Every structure is written in C-alpha cells, then in structure tokens.
Amino acid sequence: MSILKSLLKMRKKEYPVQPQEAAETGPDLKSMSLEQLKKRINAEFGSTVDLSMDELKTEGKDALLIYLKTMIDTKLLKETILQSLSVKEDGIELTTEDDLKSLCKEKFGGAGYQLVESFDDIITALLYGNIIIIFKDMEKALSLSMDSGEDRSITEPSTQTVIRGPKDGFVESISTNVRLLRKRIKNKHLRFEKFIIGSETNTSVYIGYMKGISNEKIVQEVRKRLGQIKVNAIFESGNIEELIADKSATPFPLALNTERPDSVASNLLEGKIAILVDGTPFVLVVPAVLVDFFSIAEDYYQNFMMGSFLRMIRYLSFMIALITPSLYVGILTFHHELLPTPLLLGIIAQREGVPFPAVIEVLLMEVTFEILREAGVRMPRAVGQTVSIVGALVIGQAAAEAGIISNIMVIIVAITAIANFVSPTYSFAAAARLLRFLLIIVSAFLGLYGVLIVLVFIVAHLSSLRSFGVPYLSPVAPFIIEQQKDVFFRFPIWSMRKRPAYLKSQNPEKFPKTGSPSPPPMEGEQSN
Incomplete structure (x- = not known):
C-alpha cells in the first residue's frame, strides 16, 4: 500500500510522442536483443556520465532499466519501482502487449505510466525525467515519471513587490x-x-x-x-x-x-x-492593452479611492519620466519666456560656468545614470544597490561642483529616474527610457514644437498597434463609455459587472447586478 501511495505522489510529466513517424524511421524493439538496445541507446547519448542502464529480471523476464541519474529521484526509484518489480504477480506472463498493460495496472496503476514503441519516444522520455523499462522480446517499453522535483521554492516575486495581497510568486517549474x-x-x-x-x-x-x-x-x-x-x-x-x-x-x-x-x-x-x-x-x-500596464492586482485589494489615486500617480509618473528632460532642453534652448523670471535667472546663474549646451548636459547625465542603473543590476546583490545609489550621489555632486553640469540638472535626472521606477511593469518602463532620448534630441532642434510632434506620432503609433487583433488603446480608442470604470480610475468592485468589451467574451457579465450594500436601520428607526 505504501508503494502505491508513493507512486501516486509522483508528478505525471507528459512528453511529445510521435508514434507514426518513429515507427517508420526507428528500429523495432522486439527484433533487437537487450545488449543491442543497450549499445544503441549508449551511442545516442554519447556515453554521457549520468546515463544509467541496469539489467534486471522481473516476472521471470529479462529487462533493461534506463534513466538519467541527474533527472530523476533515485531514492524514490529504489524505494518504489525496484521494490515493486521484485514482487512477482501471479497469473501474469509477459508475452503480449496485453500482458504488459496488465502488469502496469497491477504495479503502477495511477502512477501515470506510458507505453512507448520507438527510440525517439524513449530518448524524449529520458530527457523529460522518466525512467524506461524495456522487456525482452516486447514491442513496447514502459515509461514512468520519476522527476527529481528539485525546483526553487515558492517565494515573493522579486520584480513586483506587494504591500497588501498574496506574497507567493511563480517559479521556474x-x-x-x-x-x-x-x-x-x-x-x-x-x-x-x-x-x-x-x-x-x-x-x-x-x-x-x-x-x-x-x-x-x-x-x-x-x-x-x-x-x-x-x-x-x-x-x-x-x-x-x-x-x-x-x-x-x-x-x-x-x-x-x-x-x-x-x-x-x-x-x-x-x-x-x-x-x-x-x-x-x-x-x-x-x-x-495600454491600460493593463498601469493597473495592478493590488489596486483591487484596498479602498477604491486609494486605488484610483495610485493609478493616477502611475499615469503622471509615466509622463514625467517620458518628457521632463526634453521639456528642460526645449525651454532653456528656445522658450525662456515660459519660465518665471526669478526661476529663469536662478537657472542661468547656475549654468554660468557649465561649458556644454543643455542638450549635451542632459544626454551626459542620462547616459551616466543608465550606466549606473545597469551596473547596479549586474553587480553582486550585496554591493549592487550601494553602487547604484552612492555612485549617482557622488558622481552627480562631483560633476556639479566641477562645473560640468548644473545643480538643476541633477534634480531633473533624479525626478525622471524615480518616476520611471513607479511603473509596475519593467518592460513598459523600458519603453519610456528609449523614447526619452528621442524626445531630448528632437527638442534640441525644434524645441517644444518638436516634443509635441513626437508625442503626436507616439499616440498615432499606439493607435495602430494591435495585440492579437485587439486595439492597443482600448477601451479609450475606440472609446467605450461603459468600460471607463476601470481605466483612469477604479470604481467600486460591485459596479464593475462587465468584462472588457474589446475581448468580446462569450460571457460578458462577471456577476449579477447587486448594488452597494446599505447599512441596517438603527433601533427604533423604520426601514423603507
């Protein structure tokens, strides 16, 4: 009984089987001796050190046990499979395929066994962490899942932290x-x-x-x-x-x-x-769609007003990370009149000893910060964060004191970098990082008019994108008024009864209309 329980605990691992193709090209298992099969499989794997092929005898029949030691749980193999095969079943003689199926049902029922008949299937099964048992003079071999199960334990996601909500994250299995x-x-x-x-x-x-x-x-x-x-x-x-x-x-x-x-x-x-x-x-x-990259599951685990506020912060942070450096370049190069006079005089005074124009100053700091960011990610975890933070402070302060950049430039780069980190999805934040450089260069030649032109082209580009046929700007463009409850703001959960219309779901309603619960009447008060 303990053997059966152990077998039932083994995870069933499927692998691709192509019996027709293999039957046409592969040799017949029945026509080869176990020694020939052993040599053939050993040749397929090139005598790799973790390939194990053992001869055994079960039900009075010679057999060959094959597995990759690095891919299976050898302890489970010894405690279950080998022990089970050592016990002879009465009334079973391994002469036909039906006999083999009967043996599998008796010894491995519920363990997710498969019968394979070609070398391609055998090789694939071994690579997927299965053990193979080839019986002498049989047309098919027995494949059993015996995965080692040595996977990383479930931990909190490293790239998407959460304050309130489930702490478990996906793993590599x-x-x-x-x-x-x-x-x-x-x-x-x-x-x-x-x-x-x-x-x-x-x-x-x-x-x-x-x-x-x-x-x-x-x-x-x-x-x-x-x-x-x-x-x-x-x-x-x-x-x-x-x-x-x-x-x-x-x-x-x-x-x-x-x-x-x-x-x-x-x-x-x-x-x-x-x-x-x-x-x-x-x-x-x-x-x-674009909205998906500004909303996270945590928005729905707290009060809808706070969830809406945080979502608006993400939209605002994206725009700050995208256009702040280009606005700085455009205003200082072409549009001085947009700044209040005291602020403009203060910035000019700070930049009095800076030898570079605004665009070179911005590009220099942006590239430097990108280098520090990449260095902090790639360096050992114990020192990576320290290098990225201390490096940015030291280099920024030293560059300002040396007169290479102005103090306002340090502030601009810092605000831009922090706003970029607000994005909940790293791949979407990377898009803002790339486009930011394009906006900086255009603003150096055309000023804020160039920034506006590029933004128009970005919106047009977003309007042309499709994700599996669904418009990327849905449900804003095309505008669907019923779907605006979960775009820029999050309405209460009880009001969001419909699934996104752009998905054209087979069941558009998530739950029936209930409305917001009302408080019970106070004692002595008549209810309506």
Whole structure:
C-alpha cells in the first residue's frame, strides 16, 4: 500500500510522442536483443556520465532499466519501482502487449505510466525525467515519471513587490505554476493546452484560458501563432513574446508579463489567455492593452479611492519620466519666456560656468545614470544597490561642483529616474527610457514644437498597434463609455459587472447586478 501511495505522489510529466513517424524511421524493439538496445541507446547519448542502464529480471523476464541519474529521484526509484518489480504477480506472463498493460495496472496503476514503441519516444522520455523499462522480446517499453522535483521554492516575486495581497510568486517549474493558478481558480472550465517549442530544447509551453469566457477566436489565434514558431531554442517567455507579437517594430510591450499568480488569475477570469513557459517565472498574458500596464492586482485589494489615486500617480509618473528632460532642453534652448523670471535667472546663474549646451548636459547625465542603473543590476546583490545609489550621489555632486553640469540638472535626472521606477511593469518602463532620448534630441532642434510632434506620432503609433487583433488603446480608442470604470480610475468592485468589451467574451457579465450594500436601520428607526 505504501508503494502505491508513493507512486501516486509522483508528478505525471507528459512528453511529445510521435508514434507514426518513429515507427517508420526507428528500429523495432522486439527484433533487437537487450545488449543491442543497450549499445544503441549508449551511442545516442554519447556515453554521457549520468546515463544509467541496469539489467534486471522481473516476472521471470529479462529487462533493461534506463534513466538519467541527474533527472530523476533515485531514492524514490529504489524505494518504489525496484521494490515493486521484485514482487512477482501471479497469473501474469509477459508475452503480449496485453500482458504488459496488465502488469502496469497491477504495479503502477495511477502512477501515470506510458507505453512507448520507438527510440525517439524513449530518448524524449529520458530527457523529460522518466525512467524506461524495456522487456525482452516486447514491442513496447514502459515509461514512468520519476522527476527529481528539485525546483526553487515558492517565494515573493522579486520584480513586483506587494504591500497588501498574496506574497507567493511563480517559479521556474511549469507544473508548480499551473498548480498556483488552480489553487485560485477552482473551476472545471479552466483549461490548459500544451505545446513543445524549440527543435533542440523541446521546451514545454502551456496556454491557459477559461472555457466559456475567453473569446474562442483569440484562443485559436494564440494556438496558431505558437504552432507556427520554428526556432531551435526557447529559454524564456520573452522569446515567445517576440515571436508571437503582432508588430515587432515598437518599443511598447504587446504582452503583459508578470510573476504574480493573482494577477494572471484575475486576467483569466476577464477572458484573457495566459502563456506559461517551462523554466521561467514570468507568465505572459494576452491580449494586452495600454491600460493593463498601469493597473495592478493590488489596486483591487484596498479602498477604491486609494486605488484610483495610485493609478493616477502611475499615469503622471509615466509622463514625467517620458518628457521632463526634453521639456528642460526645449525651454532653456528656445522658450525662456515660459519660465518665471526669478526661476529663469536662478537657472542661468547656475549654468554660468557649465561649458556644454543643455542638450549635451542632459544626454551626459542620462547616459551616466543608465550606466549606473545597469551596473547596479549586474553587480553582486550585496554591493549592487550601494553602487547604484552612492555612485549617482557622488558622481552627480562631483560633476556639479566641477562645473560640468548644473545643480538643476541633477534634480531633473533624479525626478525622471524615480518616476520611471513607479511603473509596475519593467518592460513598459523600458519603453519610456528609449523614447526619452528621442524626445531630448528632437527638442534640441525644434524645441517644444518638436516634443509635441513626437508625442503626436507616439499616440498615432499606439493607435495602430494591435495585440492579437485587439486595439492597443482600448477601451479609450475606440472609446467605450461603459468600460471607463476601470481605466483612469477604479470604481467600486460591485459596479464593475462587465468584462472588457474589446475581448468580446462569450460571457460578458462577471456577476449579477447587486448594488452597494446599505447599512441596517438603527433601533427604533423604520426601514423603507
């Protein structure tokens, strides 16, 4: 009984099986002796040090046990599989495929076993952490999941911290990530479909969606784009994001990436599709619209007025990070009249000994800060934060005292950098960093008119973007008045009954109309 319980605890790991193709090209298992099979598999793996092939005898039949020691739980193998195979089952003679199936049901029922019949299937199963048992004179081999399960434990997301809300985050194991979503959405309509992408890495990619809620056309489009990917390797969800994006020539992300299971779960219930990639804690959510990069799950865990205020802070911070340096350059170069006279005189006095024009001064500081930011990220964690903060203070102060830059320039760069960190999604903040340099250069030649022209082109560009056919500026452009309850402000949850109209969900209503609860009447007061 203990053996059966141990087997039931083993996680079932599926792997791609292509029996028809393998049957045409691979040799017949029954026609080869165990020694020949051993030599053939050893040749396939090139005598790698972690390949183990042991001969054993079970049910009076010679067999070959094959596995990669680095991919399986060897302790579980000894305590369950080998012990189970050592016990002979009465009435079972391994002569036909039906006998093999009967043996599997008796010894490994519920353990998620598979029968494979080609070398391609055997090699793939071994690489996915399975053990293979080949019985002499049998046409099929037995494959059992025996994954080591040595994954990173669930911890708080490192890139998306939270004050109030769940503290768990996705990890590199795709099966663990699916479990985190299942824990939040206990619904039989939550579906996951598997794809194997990468001719050399054979990376598992899942798409998750809510059957009966998600738009089937969008789900089909996701399937189609994933099926069309023909690359040799996939290591991170960013590879998938670039390969399935509607338009690659844009600095704006067309898929939302997040480490937070609660955020993905809420998007699934809205009708969106999640893309999970084995080996990374970042999950993609599509379709993505501009509003998604300014709202976070924590907005819905606190009072709606505070959530609305914080969301407006994010919009404001994005604009500050985008245009503040270019405004400084444009005003000092062409539009002095826009500043109050005392402020203008103070800035001119500070810049009296600065040898560079405003645009060179801004570019010099912006590039320096980008170098410090990258150095702080890449350096060891113990000293990275210290280097980025102290480096910025020391270099800024020293440059101002040396007369290379003005003090106001240090303030401008500091405000811009801090505002850029407000963005909850790193990939969206990176878009502002890139466009900021374009605005600075244009403002040096055309002033604020050039800044305005570039902003118009940015808005036009955003209007042309699509994420799986959904307009990127939805529900603002095209304007949908019913959907404005969760764009710039967050209305109370009880008032947001509809799912986003731009998704064209099969079930547009999230819950029936209830209204806000009213307080009970006081004692002695008549209720209406």
